[in-house]
Every structure is written in structure tokens, then in C-alpha cells.
Amino acid sequence: MYQLKGDGWEPVSGGESDTSVYRRGDVFAKCCSTNGVRELRDERDRAEWLAGTGIPAATVVDWLESPDGACLMTSAVPGVAGSDLPSAVQVQAMESLGRTFRDLHSLPDCPFERPLASVIATAEDVVRRGAVNPAFLTDEWRLLDPAELLARVVAERPYIEIGADLAVCHGDACLPNVFFDPESLAVTGMIDVGRLGIGDPYLDLALITIQLYDEWSADPTPFLRAYGVPDPDRRRLEFYRLLDPLTWG
Known part of the structure; x- marks a missing residue:
């Protein structure tokens, strides 16, 4: 070290x-x-x-x-991490978060790529090594062998790849990685961008929406409306919610 x-x-x-x-x-x-x-x-x-x-x-x-x-x-990014915001400002924060990620996903000329094939390859390696962290899985998923979860991902891959839009993604879009001005609720910065690259923006949307539900017990509708997808592809969201925890290990 x-x-x-x-x-x-x-x-x-x-x-x-x-x-x-x-x-x-x-x-x-x-x-x-x-x-x-x-x-x-x-x-x-x-x-x-x-x-x-x-x-x-x-x-x-x-x-x-x-x-x-x-x-x-x-x-250091000024402001307060999203995970530490009080419940009274969560709706306004979600709207700001939606606009910021819409702007991120609209950036041109990103030199970094994170194609789905490489993300699945990472998951395959983690599963093969028996390194999946059960703390990242839902109660339902913990009842299954990680190899079975990976098989679900692989089976869904053709649907996900057909018609997928590509954009600059943060790659680890969780509330502790986004900071807000505590007064205006504007996003003041993003951190931990080691997974940033061109990919399916639903990866970020999936991680943010499940975090809003788990950490804030909040309906993510204000975030999705501000982002511009009030009626998202639920199948695509579920795919990335399952894939992501298989890639850490």
C-alpha cells in the first residue's frame, strides 16, 4: 500500500x-x-x-x-452527500439529481467506454472466484447461488443490447457519490468515477432509483420525471440492479 x-x-x-x-x-x-x-x-x-x-x-x-x-x-466536493440529506428536502434533491444525470448522459466525446460485454465479463470473474458479497444482494437473491443469478443476467443480455441507447455513465451512481448544496439542493459534485464510461444510461438510472427506495424510502418518480423518463423500461432497470452487485468482488 x-x-x-x-x-x-x-x-x-x-x-x-x-x-x-x-x-x-x-x-x-x-x-x-x-x-x-x-x-x-x-x-x-x-x-x-x-x-x-x-x-x-x-x-x-x-x-x-x-x-x-x-x-x-x-x-473535496462542497456540500452534503445525498445519503445525508434530510427527508424534508428529498423531492427537491431528486429533481436536481435528475437534471444533473440528464446533463451527464448528454455529454459528447467521452474517450472512455464501458461496454456491457466487459461488465458481464467482470461479473463472470467475480462469480467464478466465489467473491460475490451477499450484503449487496436482496434477501431473495441471497437464497440463490450466484451462478444462477449470473445465468439470469446472461439470458437477458440480448433484450438489453437490442436498441440500447449509449451515453456517458457514472457507473457507480449511488447517493454517497453525489453531493448537494444544503440550501439550494443543486448538485455540487460527483466523486468515485472509476467506472465512468460510455454505456447504457439505464445502469445509472437503475442504481439511483433503487438507492432512493432503499436509503430514502422514497418514490423515485420526481427523479425520473426530471431526468425525462417518467415511464422507464422496468425490465431494463431490473437487469442492471441484478448485474451491478455481481461486479464487486
């Missing part, structure tokens, strides 16, 4: 990746071992690109490498 130099770095809890995160003032440092350098470098490149698009996001402050690993330093 890359070792930070200097005083004042405080460890930050949270996150699911094999990295250690620290904060000093308005700078976050995400450190990894040699095995994670490629993945962290990919996150750096995506963060640099997104910061230049006009979409509010964390900016890259520094990049450090050593024989022990690497460290990505990014600016």
Missing part, C-alpha cells in the same frame, strides 16, 4: 474498493497497493476528463506512485 508522507492525514471510513482513503483539509487521498495502480490510474483519467466538461465533480490535485502502489489526490 502506498504510504502517505506528511502530518495531518485522517483516515476516512466508507467505500467498497480495496483502497485506503484519507483527508487533510480540502484534499482527499485514495491510496492503493501495486495490484490496484491500474484501476486507480483509470479513475484519475476519468476524474480529469469529467472535471473539464462542466459537470460538477471532484478535481485531481496530485498523482503519486512508488514501488508500493499509488495515491490519487482529489479536491
Whole structure:
């Protein structure tokens, strides 16, 4: 693991990746071992690109490498994480979230791709290694073997690929990764963009809507209306809700 130099770095809890995160003032440092350098470098490149698009996001402050690993330093995003917003402002926040993701998905000329084939290949690897985290699965899915869940994904793939629109996707669109101004409820920034790339925007829509339901106990209709899909393809949403937890491990 890359070792930070200097005083004042405080460890930050949270996150699911094999990295250690620290904060000093308005700078976050995400450190990894040699095995994670490629993945962290990919996150750096995506963060640099997104910061230049006009979409509010964390900016890259520094990049450090050593024989022990690497460290990505990014600016702290102002505001409050979506997971920490009070229930009284959730409808307004959902509308702001919908508009922001509509803008993200409308960005042109993204140099990064995340095709469905590669996402399914990641899921196949996680399942093959027996590395699926049951905490990411619903109660119903935990009753089944991960290989059976993967088989459902593979069976649905032809339907998903036919007619799929492609757009710039965040790839890990969960409430802790989006920050809001606590007064205006405008989105102030996105973080953890290591999975950003051209893909099916329903991936982001699926993750956000299930988070709104699970974390806020909220009807996601205001978000979907603000985004522009008041009547989404439910089959497509369910597909990505099942696929995503199979890709972490």
C-alpha cells in the first residue's frame, strides 16, 4: 500500500474498493497497493476528463506512485452527500439529481467506454472466484447461488443490447457519490468515477432509483420525471440492479 508522507492525514471510513482513503483539509487521498495502480490510474483519467466538461465533480490535485502502489489526490466536493440529506428536502434533491444525470448522459466525446460485454465479463470473474458479497444482494437473491443469478443476467443480455441507447455513465451512481448544496439542493459534485464510461444510461438510472427506495424510502418518480423518463423500461432497470452487485468482488 502506498504510504502517505506528511502530518495531518485522517483516515476516512466508507467505500467498497480495496483502497485506503484519507483527508487533510480540502484534499482527499485514495491510496492503493501495486495490484490496484491500474484501476486507480483509470479513475484519475476519468476524474480529469469529467472535471473539464462542466459537470460538477471532484478535481485531481496530485498523482503519486512508488514501488508500493499509488495515491490519487482529489479536491473535496462542497456540500452534503445525498445519503445525508434530510427527508424534508428529498423531492427537491431528486429533481436536481435528475437534471444533473440528464446533463451527464448528454455529454459528447467521452474517450472512455464501458461496454456491457466487459461488465458481464467482470461479473463472470467475480462469480467464478466465489467473491460475490451477499450484503449487496436482496434477501431473495441471497437464497440463490450466484451462478444462477449470473445465468439470469446472461439470458437477458440480448433484450438489453437490442436498441440500447449509449451515453456517458457514472457507473457507480449511488447517493454517497453525489453531493448537494444544503440550501439550494443543486448538485455540487460527483466523486468515485472509476467506472465512468460510455454505456447504457439505464445502469445509472437503475442504481439511483433503487438507492432512493432503499436509503430514502422514497418514490423515485420526481427523479425520473426530471431526468425525462417518467415511464422507464422496468425490465431494463431490473437487469442492471441484478448485474451491478455481481461486479464487486
